Amino acid sequence: MRILYLINGLNGGGAAFPVPELIATAQRHGDTVKVVALMPQDRRAAERFDRAGLAWSLIGSGxxxxxxxxxxxxxxxxxxxxxxxxxxxxxxxxxxxxxxxxLGIPVLSWQHNAFLKPGNRLLLRLTGRWAARWVADSEAVATFTREALGVAPELIDIWPIFRARSDAPQAVACAAAGRFRIGSLGRLHPNKRYEDLIDAAAWLRDQHPAAARRLEILIGGEGPEAAALAARIERLGLDNVRLMGFIDQPAAFLASLHGYVQPSHHEGMCIAAHEAMQAALPVVATPVGELRRSVADGQTGFIVPVGDPPALAKALLALTDDRTRAAQMGLASRERVIERFGAAAFDRSGYAVLDKMAPIVAAQRPR
Known part of the structure; x- marks a missing residue:
């Protein structure tokens, strides 16, 4: 089949990041794909597309x-x-x-997040009935697509957009006397709630100063909240929290850490947290999107409530104080994510989606 893959823009993260992996699966299925972007955004995805040898074009300016x-x-x-x-x-x-x-062309639509702005939700409820099928990037998003967009369950397939790599770089356990590095990757946006992570660091400093001195928190990413988060760090006088800016080598960054944290308010699949698990890191996360299923509380990390900096701080403290257990959790994370989202499972899910589109396409062709 000949597919035109329409994406919002060329941002270096989010839904554009896994496009090369998705298209590689379609190509293995025997299909050809051309990517079309509506907005340039930061253009970092274009570099990724070029490295993967993808055919792509940009048709909008903003x-x-x-x-x-x-x-x-x-x-x-x-x-x-x-x-x-x-x-x-x-x-x-x-x-x-x-x-x-x-134009009478069938449409297959992705839903990537278990949250939509009210205006977008209304629009998609109106136009979504014109999609032949839907794909959710996780079970959590499939539920949201049914409930929020009114899509019939039989029209929704699940294809997790994270493809776990068994050869990805792995983190090394933190030495007993070393500084425990906990990181996060994401757009600096209110949805990620990095202010809670900063407040958790302040709580730790005030309640457990010795432990706080053994902890370093690194936040990688860019976005509209950058200035506000930097001001918050400065106002609270935190010397162990750093904004790292855009991370162009996420695998290497994750492998340099000893733990990972995702304090988000909403998520879909959350690729970054799953990449952290792939890197053998224990993950502290809120129970949102697929994270509530992927992170096994007490086994591969900890689940904490949304918007609760003291609970978040206590989970970080638990990792910092018991480094042997943290490393064991990291290994369990890696095993869990490769089993659930390895290459074979990724292709199997993709082929199932594409196989269901084939008869729809055949029915539209002139006889």
Whole structure:
């Protein structure tokens, strides 16, 4: 099948990050895929696409470019006439679903998060009925897609967008006298609740100063909350919390840590936390998205409530104080994530999705 994969933009993280892995599975299935982006964003995904040898193009200039980019999409679809449109994230899903309806091209739509802004939720409830099928990146997101978007369960498949690698670099256990490094990767956005992590560090400093001196917290990423988070760190006088900026080698960064933390308010699959598990790190996370299933509390890390800095601090303290147990949890994390999301499971899920699109495409072809 010939597929046009429509994505929101070329950001270096989020839903654009796993696109090369997804397309590689489609290619192994015997399909051809062209990627089309609606917005340039930070363009870091373009470098990743080029390294993977993907065919891609950019048809829009930014968030305000609505009608012109939609017009370009229609022209491109009329010219290339793919067998189906694959869409990812709200804007691309809405554009693709409308275009598919107008041109009689089947649409397969991703849902990546167990949360949508009210406006996006309303739009997708209206246009989502024009998608032939939906793909959720986790069980949690499949539930959200049914409940929030009104999609029939039989139209939803689950394809976790994380493909675990058994050859990924592994973290090394922290020495007894060393500084315990806990990190996080994510967009500096209110949804990630990094302010809770900073407040947890302040709580530890005040309640357990000796332990706090043995702990270093590194937050990798860029985003609209960068200045506010930096100001919070400075205001609280924390010398063991650092904002690292964009991390262009996430595997190496994760392998340099001794633990990982994800204090988010909402998530879907949360690739970064699963990559941390792949790197043999114990993970402290909130029970959101797929994390509530992937992180086994007390075995591969700890689950803490959303918006509870003292509980978060106590979980970090537990890792710092018992480094042998932390390392054992990390190894259990790695084993769990490779078993659940290894290469064979990834391809098997993808093939199932594509196999269900084949008869839909065949029914649309002229007889």
């Amino acid at each position: 968030p305000a470019d609505i009608l012109p980019s939609f017009g370009k999409l229609l022209a491109l679809l009329r010219k290339e006439r793919p067998d189906f449109i694959w869409t990812s994230l709200s804007r691309a899903c809405v554009y693709g679903q409308i275009a598919g309806r107008l």
